[in-house]
Amino acid sequence: MKIIFLGAPGSGKGTQSKRIAENLSIPQLSTGDILREAIKAKSSVGIEAKRYMDEGNLVPDHVIIGIIKERTGEKDCSNGYILDGFPRTVAQADALTEMLVAENQNLDKVIYLEIENDNVVERLTGRRVCSACGAEYHIKFKRSEKAGVCDLCQNELITRADDNEEKIRTRLEQYDQQTSPLIAYYEERNLLKKIPAKGDIQEITQNIMNALEG
Ligand code: AMP
Numbered sequence: 001m002k003i004i005f006l007g008a009p010g011s012g013k014g015t016q017s018k019r020i021a022e023n024l025s026i027p028q029l030s031t032g033d034i035l036r037e038a039i040k041a042k043s044s045v046g047i048e049a050k051r052y053m054d055e056g057n058l059v060p061d062h063v064i065i066g067i068i069k070e071r072t073g074e075k076d077c078s079n080g081y082i083l084d085g086f087p088r089t090v091a092q093a094d095a096l097t098e099m100l101v102a103e104n105q106n107l108d109k110v111i112y113l114e115i116e117n118d119n120v121v122e123r124l125t126g127r128r129v130c131s132a133c134g135a136e137y138h139i140k141f142k143r144s145e146k147a148g149v150c151d152l153c154q155n156e157l158i159t160r161a162d163d164n165e166e167k168i169r170t171r172l173e174q175y176d177q178q179t180s181p182l183i184a185y186y187e188e189r190n191l192l193k194k195i196p197a198k199g200d201i202q203e204i205t206q207n208i209m210n211a212l213e214g
């Protein structure tokens with residue numbers, strides 16, 4: 001299966017796509033996570049991406065498309081994958097369509113997590129991530145057992161550099177201008193499934209599973 005998760009920053013794409021990937025035993029590919037790893041490793045891609053990410057802007061299409069082509073070609077993707085945070089522009093979506101046509105493959109579904117902008121700021125400013133394993137928490141909605149410490153690996157929880165109100169506003173603008181046209185893009189191709197992103201995490205996962213099976 002090849003599935004895309006689409007939605008505004010803070011819609012829960014990361015959380016839900018990881019849960020679904022586990023259920024389906026396929027890898028979850030997050031371009032944001034791949035870029036943050038590249039920054040940590042100080043690779044040339046990481047150095048180039050950092051200045052865009054720190055401002056809440058999108059990283060140029062050619063960089064992202066290169067990353068996805070390379071990553072989806074790896075062995076663990078042979079039974080499919082979930083894309084979290086890609087595509088984010090029409091040019092990226094076109095590149096993905098072309099890539100899949102060349103491989104004689106197709107997309108199965110696009111899960112669109114619908115959320116109102118008002119809820120996004122609270123979700124993102126309260127988000128904490130593990131500095132080592134990347135696991136996500138929230139100071140109100142998903143607390144770690146011990147404040148500031150990851151339940152899974154006991155390392156320190158941090159706030160992402162782009163999770164402050166100013167950067168969140170920029171990210172939402174980028175989403176509205178560049179990414180939201182993909183809703184119509186995939187609707188026209190009969191691939192879009194809209195899922196309300198508010199409420200209980202497990203319930204949302206179940207709704208997504210139902211949409212994928214239906
Ligand atoms: P995320 O972890 O998905 O919220 O992504 C964090 C940041 O990484 C974004 O604000 C962008 O700067 C960058 N990024 C991630 N995925 C993409 C993409 N598909 N296209 C452009 N920039 C991206």
